[in-house]
Structures are given as structure tokens and as C-alpha cells.
Amino acid sequence: MTQQSVTMADVAKAAGVSRTTVSFVLNGRMEANIPEATRERINQTARMLGYRPNAAARTLASKRSAWFGLVTEIATSPFATDVIKGAQRSAWKDGNFLLIAPSDDDPGMEMLAVEKLLEQQVGGLIIATTWHREIIVPENAKSVPCVLVNCFDAAGEFPSIVPDEVAGGYAAAEILARAGHTNIGHITVAQGIPAQIGRQTGMKQALRDHGISQEESKIVAGDGTADSGYHGTQELLAQPDPPTAIFCGNDRIAMGAYDAIKELGLRVGEDISIVGFDDQEILAPHMRPKLTTIALPFEEMGMAGVSLLNQMVEGSPIENRQITIGCPPRIRSSVAMHGQR
Amino acid sequence: MTQQSVTMADVAKAAGVSRTTVSFVLNGRMEANIPEATRERINQTARMLGYRPNAAARTLASKRSAWFGLVTEIATSPFATDVIKGAQRSAWKDGNFLLIAPSDDDPGMEMLAVEKLLEQQVGGLIIATTWHREIIVPENAKSVPCVLVNCFDAAGEFPSIVPDEVAGGYAAAEILARAGHTNIGHITVAQGIPAQIGRQTGMKQALRDHGISQEESKIVAGDGTADSGYHGTQELLAQPDPPTAIFCGNDRIAMGAYDAIKELGLRVGEDISIVGFDDQEILAPHMRPKLTTIALPFEEMGMAGVSLLNQMVEGSPIENRQITIGCPPRIRSSVAMHGQR
């Protein structure tokens, strides 16, 4: 054992006080009025001896733990990072830790993950998904406060935090409308998922508000891949009255759209304007021209999840069980004013 | 408290045995020969009562914890995900947990992160970076076994796991050489970092082995961005004897290269062949044509990190302190046979 652990008892002996006093001082319990002098002396000895609190002992004794559990599909996507990042940051500043467990699609696996987290005495649970959808929450998750991030349960039993897809779709279409476009195409992500429904609904509302009509033929069903963006764009631009702007259901679709447009000898952001969705960090800002898109607020959702959890753990009543987080536009260079050049 | 925790004592009482016996059975200590009948009865009662072991108590009592700490720059890049994923998987199957702490560049922050992890009684530590480089390991990390992933310390004091940049560069160049190319360009990542030095060294070796000469003018210094790929490619293709193939220092450079090539009216994977590096999941397979590239083995490095850590914790001597993990080629469609069409 290289590990010589210094305990509170050691500090107490060295400082000539009782363990209790050390505990009070180190935890800053002012109500136990320990004079500044003693306080200082104890802090000094603790530092000198290299005392490091034992978190396990603390959780055991105090019956409340310093950590939350986060269950997510690490497997699939880089998005998970951002949720983790936000949650981590938020938890960290309260001195809390995040235990991250994988839930690789398999529902049995997910249950096991939750079980394991509960064994670790987590004070609360966040269940996060990489794409916005409905999930079935494992039964055992009810043992502690639990929030859903980027997903929701059918019964609405759990508080959930999701992106405001509708407002996002509205913002995307509005960018194009404001730029003077009146003939606008749309390539959707996979049919029936909240992202598709929400974004499309928002778009339609925006166009209506701006007095722009859109034929059904201008909405083509994609599946979220670059390929579907490529072919969808070809389809739109082959129409007799091709759109001058396309709202792509996500950034990957936009990537395919760029290729199709360039192949036709047209210029993105000049001849055809493009708006994406997601704001994928390693994609959107590096495309040529840089992609104007709507950001998915993963980091904010992660942060919101932790702070909601904090509220629940402290027992304060939560007013709002369904929180939507706005999707901010990222204006870059793929949208041109229509009729300017 | 909704949380009615069932303890071992409860199980013991319900099953009519002592707590010790329950402990033995539940931990599968065969040497305490408990007959099958009793064993079964205890397991049943435990299940019935919904007994869940208290990890904090267990760590405290047994003086060894079920988790490792992983310190990484979550902030910057999606790569972190893959390391986490690999490490997570690997740890998980031994019933171990990963505590993930952020080290956002700030060295003070990193030290604090390590300190916090040590408080949680982690049995070992992994320090991972998002790009291959030398780091200064915080002093307190020495309290427990510690391995470096995707980075290394100057003194070589810590075991470290890094990608085999040289072999990767070799493989990249060889793909082009095998395809019949003899005039090959290269756009580097940022000067002086291990990735640049290693990949370039590997490339040169491969070309030498294949009897191909390469003028200095065919190597242009980039900085890892798509922009530098775009301009680098323009520079290469403007030369009197332009290369027919380009090895791009990373996938983002390749992304810029694609744009430059297409703008000149040439076709990637037909007129000009491209090989990238990194195999960015949301980039390479979605480019048009799909990018042939060399993968950075983040997931494998994460797994290797954990298993090395396991060895160290168990005290088995480790033979190899500097492990390099191969970078497998991902053959897709951006390389054409030269002189075929």
C-alpha cells in the first residue's frame, strides 16, 4: 500500500482536539462556534498532513451522496458529449459528481445501468437520449428523483427537458423569409419523430405568418442522412419552379444538399440558400460556405437537467414539468438575400 | 424519504441467519461452505425484499472501490466520447464504474479534478487528451495507479497509450502508392505536434519503400482546419506538375480539399484521389464521395487504458510502458486507380 490515508482522527490528534471539532471546522459549520484560532490551527494541520476526505465514509454517515447518475447512449453520437458537458459543469459547481452509465439501446442494459447507479447511492437520475423521442423509463428509476433530457415518457410522469423544435423550425424558415425568399423547399428528417413534426410545424407557421405559400411538392421526405439531402435537393431543383432556398431538416442533409447544388454548377449561399438544423460542431462551421443553422441546445439541456434535479432533491416544488429549451439560430454564410444579385 | 433501504441486517433477520452469513452468500464466498439450501433461501429473501447493496458502505469496509477516474477535456471535441465509450465498456464488464471529471485546459482545474476523484476513492486514474501530445501530469495523480491515454509525459514516468501515427501515415501513403499514384501531395496538420511528425514520417517511409520520390514543394503546411485544406489544395493543384493524389493530415483538411477540387471542375476519387486521417464518424462516411481515411483508435485506446489499469491495480508487473495502438485504414471511395481511366 503506497496509500497512507490520513483520517480525521489523525488530524484531530495532531491538532489536539476531538474528531468532532475537526469535522465541524472542515465542513465549515459555523453554528458550532469554534474560534478563529482553533479553526486556523486545524486547517493548517489538515493541510500539513495532506488530509483528504473519504467520500465513501461521508456518504455512508450522512446518508446523502454527492453525485447524480446520468444514463445515456454513449454509443451513438457526439451529441451525448454536450449533454454530459453541460450536466457535468452544472453538477461540478455544487461539488457534485456525475456517474455516467451506458444504456446501449438494450432496455435490459438500461435497467441494469440504473440499478448499478442506485447501488452507488446516487441522489438523482438523469436519463438522456441522443435524439429527441419518447422512451419507456425503467421501473427502478422511480426510487430517486429522475429527469428526462431530450426525451419524454408517454404518461408525462417524469419531468422532461426537450428542445423547442417548433420554435427552431419557425426560426429557420423565418431566416429565409426575411432574406426575401418566397419559394422555399424543405427536406425532412425521418418521418414521425418529434424533430420532423416539430420543425415542419414551425416552418409552416412561419411561412403563414410571412404570407408565403408553399406547395406540398416542395416538402420532400428525407431520412436524416447526407444521401437523402443530396437526392432530395436534386429532386427539388429539377422541379419546373425550383425553390431558391431550402430548409434542411438537419446539418447532414445540408451537407448532401451542398454537394447536389455544387454539382449542378450552382453556388450555395448565392444561387441557392440553405439553412440546416443541429449545429454540429465539426460540420456546420467548416462547410464551404459556412452553414447557417439552428443549434440544438444540448449543453443547456444538460445544465437544466441537473438544476431541476437539484430542486427536486431539495424537495422544492417544481412548477414546470415540461421544460422546452430554445434552439438559437447560428447565422453564417449559406443564406443570401433573394433578388439582390 | 421515499427511500426505504433494505440492508443486509434486514435480509438476515428475514432469513433467520446472521448478517455475516448473508454477506458470505451474497458475495459468493465459497470457502465459508454454506450449504446450497441456506444459500438459496438467502438469495430468495434478498430478492424478495428488494435488497440493494450500498456501494458506499462496501467501499468503506473493503477499502477498495469499484471505480476508476477518467480526466479529460470534455469541452473540446467529440473524440472524447470514443475514449469514454471504450473505457466505459471495458470497466463495466468487470462491474467497475467510471467517474468522469472535466479538465478544461486550466492546469489548476485539472489538479482539482484529480483531487476530487481521489476523494471518491478511485482505484486508478486515466488521463486522456483529445489530441495526441505531451502533458504535465499533476503531482497528486501519483497517489494511485495512473495511465495516460492519447498523451504522454516527458519523463516517461507513466505508462501511456498512444496511436501509431507513423504506421498510420505509412498506411495512408501506401494506399495511394498501391493505387498507382507516383505524384503525391501532402497537407499537414499543425507543425511540430506528434500527429504531424508521425504521419509525415510514415508517409515518407512508405514512399521510399515503394520507390516513389516526392519533392519538398508537394508537402504544404496546414493547420488542421478545413480552410487550410482548401488553400493547400489550391496551392498544390496550381503547381506546374500537380499531384494526382493528396494525403490530407486529417479529415477536416480533406473536407476543404474536396471543396477546392470541385471548384476547379475536377472530381474527387476520379481525377484526384484523397486520403484523410482520423475517421471522424459524422464526417468521413458522409462526404461525397465517401472519404477513404485512417482511423484514430480512440475506443481501443480507452479500452486498453482500463485494462492496463486493471493490471496495475492487481499489482501484476506491466511489461510494456509505451503502448501504441494501430490506426486501421477505412477504405471508401475517394481513391481511384491511377492511369485506369
Added chain:
DNA sequence: GCGCGTTACTGAATCGTGTTAGCAAATCTG
């Protein structure tokens, strides 16, 4: 000099588990 409040602590119980030492009964050995 008595009662009372404050100051500055301390003793001891507790949290849920791991683990060692040991004991009574049953079984084997010779």
C-alpha cells in the same frame, strides 16, 4: 455566590458492509 446563558468544545452512537476469529454440532478416523 447563585442562577443563567454563552462559549468551546467532547463522547458516543450510527451508517451498512467486510472480515477475522472462533464455537458448537456433526462427522470422520483409527
Added chain:
DNA sequence: CAGATTTGCTAACACGATTCAGTAACGCGC
């Protein structure tokens, strides 16, 4: 059938904190 061994279990301490219930010493007013 005495003695040795094995079987099947238990008592009790340890782990490193938190926390409740005190308590000795001191100052202060009357």
C-alpha cells in the same frame, strides 16, 4: 469411543466519516 477434522454458522471489531446530546469553564447581573 476418544480425538481430530469438517461443517455451518455467529459475535464482534473495523472502516472513516456525521451528528446528537451533553458538559466544563467562564462571564455576568443581581
